[in-house]
Amino acid sequence: MVEQEKKIAYLGPEASFTYIATKGLFPDNQLMPMTTIPECIDAVVEGKVEYAVVPLENALEGIVPLTIDYLFHEVNLYVVAEILEKIQQHLMVNKSQVHNWQHVEEIYSHPHALAQCHKYLFYRFSGIPLRQISSTSAAAKLVAESPERCIAAIGNASSAEKYGLEIVEKNIHDFHFNHTRFFVLSRHNTRLPVEKAEVNPKTTIMFTLPSDESGTLHQVLSVLAWRKLNLSKIESRPLKTGLGHYFFIADVLADENDVMMKGAFEELNSIGVTVKSLGTYYTHLTPEG
Amino acid sequence: MVEQEKKIAYLGPEASFTYIATKGLFPDNQLMPMTTIPECIDAVVEGKVEYAVVPLENALEGIVPLTIDYLFHEVNLYVVAEILEKIQQHLMVNKSQVHNWQHVEEIYSHPHALAQCHKYLFYRFSGIPLRQISSTSAAAKLVAESPERCIAAIGNASSAEKYGLEIVEKNIHDFHFNHTRFFVLSRHNTRLPVEKAEVNPKTTIMFTLPSDESGTLHQVLSVLAWRKLNLSKIESRPLKTGLGHYFFIADVLADENDVMMKGAFEELNSIGVTVKSLGTYYTHLTPEG
Missing domain, CATH: 3.40.190.10 (Periplasmic binding protein-like II)
Structure with a gap:
């Protein structure tokens, strides 16, 4: 699926859950284990690898703050696929x-x-x-x-x-619906073709509000809601400029090139919301191991 | 302010940032250091102490997931005050x-x-x-x-x-606007009188949506927005029933007994939103140390 000579960074060590997710989507590529999430992401930025696979959230633990903060504050990358993996212990x-x-x-x-x-x-x-x-x-x-x-x-x-x-x-974990979700990151806004995918693409956006005025979040959701652009997730993270200042990350069940999405982006910009699309992508499901 | 014989649990050890926050609000009470956040919270539930002080969020690190998850999943307590402390290293x-x-x-x-x-x-x-x-x-x-x-x-x-x-x-920390926010928890839905307080009370609510239908979050915010009930914060946390299922915690800048708040609670219940108020409280500012 992906050219064999392309290298893939992942959060190691070998045999980690991230390794299994990465191996499932890139069975024939050279996989390079990294020690930390920033190292993994920087490997893509610096062109040492074509893609990086990092954990984003887990059904029990919640989001991985380091991944989200690093994507927002430090780099300018795109999500080209997501991987869902069932966690079995x-x-x-x-x-x-x-x-x-x-x-x-x-x-x-x-x-x-x-x-x-x-x-x-x-x-x-x-x-x-x-x-x-x-x-x-x-x-x-x-x-x-x-x-x-x-x-x-x-x-x-x-x-x-x-x-x-x-x-x-086998299977000694307490919750039997536990999944981890991974992002596949790239320097280019493309889409990896994935097998065993959910049919509908998803777009991840990050945005900040123009002021502390809390009604603005309602306004953002209104811009999306009347267009029937459904959110499957929304999270806030501190902007690191003081308590009460946040940026948001949200998943919209639509293609960023849809007419409705383009209209929403324009309206959001016009009301002072700084919004950035990380790209539209498909979901790869890791087979049970 | 608070009767001297009442005991207060806090996340230890002694001289921790939580200790400083606790000592500021309860200068004359017996303070009992606890090793973990659940231990701290359980001490109130079991009546070993009158109040417990636990960290809720930090301007750089974000929320403390353990505190929020424990308050949602495990116990039935009220917030009777919050403490804001400037973090100096x-x-x-x-x-x-x-x-x-x-x-x-x-x-x-x-x-x-x-x-x-x-x-x-x-x-x-x-x-x-x-x-x-x-x-x-x-x-x-x-x-x-x-x-x-x-x-x-x-x-x-x-x-x-x-x-x-x-x-x-002195003051070798990189960000000079770094604060940590603490909850003071009690078995009773009261309000601690605090000196040096912001004038307006705040109410913390937790809610879950009736279905995965993402438009419902917009509906919740609409119920609050048209009443000018401003949110100073909203976060989502995994419900632990599978990826994509969340509960929310939000701070509303209003008193839970206001007519508008009561109307909002009724409407939210009527559209199937399970909403719970943790109580209305004032903010105590820890003096710089």
Whole structure:
């Protein structure tokens, strides 16, 4: 789908949830793991890679502030696709400990993953120490390197595979509708063709209001509402100029080139709303792993 | 102002920014530091304390998701006052190292405080290792306990005083309009009388929309807008029932007992919006420290 020689940056490490999302959309490209979200985004800006994949929001944790703030304050990039991935957590142990896993002495994972399996851990492993570590992938690596210890990691199937661990209990996460949404970013305002897509394109806009006058947000929504331009999401983030000053990020279920969208942009500009489109894009669904 | 025998829980440790905010409003009460935000809130619910003070949002970092989610999902409390505190960060060293502070070898603080002083540290102490620690107060404690080491902490004046450190450079934070906003929570829907208050009361509401139909948010804002009920803030948070499902928290610059507010609540209920008032309250400004 995408030319094979093009490189893709993603929030690493390898076998992270972002890795799985990226691999699903770019199966044949060279994937480059980055340590932080800004590093990932800067790699696109500097032309080191063609696209970057970064997490935007999770159904339980909410938005990833760093991604949104960096897109608003620091760079000028476009969204060329979004990826929706179902988050599944499994309990895994070293192959030398499979016979013994019910007596596990410590469980390692990222704090979010531990939180996502809170009920399972409470009912099944009450009293067993839970150890926080920088990523689910790092937890799997630690368990792989400690064959003599009866410890477990929580993470995805990809990290079990990468580090040769055995999954002893599948789908131990509490909420079974948990998804993470990722943006695919580019320097160019194009659209990636995606398979398994939802049919309707989506446009992400960012805007700031002309004054603190709160009625303006209502005015913005009115401009969109009478045109039946539906919002699937709206969030506010601090402008960093003082409490009570925000910028907004919203998803509109329409194409930025539609007549109605162009009319809305013109009207918003005319009432002093600074609005910027990050582009129109399609949704890729990561198959269950 | 508040009866002296009443106990107040706050997000500790002692000398934290929450401590300063709490001490400003409750100078004569027994203040009880708690380790986490849920612990703080639960102390009110269980009647161990009369009020709890927790951070709600910061002008740079945005909302504190844990506070908002816990108030929505877990408990049934009221906001009886809010506190606005100016966030000031200072560089401090052990008194035995005052002559030597320009050659400091390591700087300790909470990750947010280090981030808030990013430019100062970059231009003044480029290359000096920055060490992350659980709180600004813990950083000050470490420096106090290491008189032989030439290290510094970043934190507020209160922690310098508590641990007997010398402030060698004041106000090193990059943004000089940085405030944090705190909620004072109670089991009862009352209003704390506060000195130095803004005159107009504010009401915080939480609401959920009847369906995914995005026009409903516009409808909610219309119900408020034609009544000139101004919003000073609106945020969305995931409902934890799947991506795209949110609840909202908004501040209305009006009294919940006003005729217009009662009319708005009735209309919102009639269109299927589940709305809950957390109460009407006044703003306390913490004097600069």
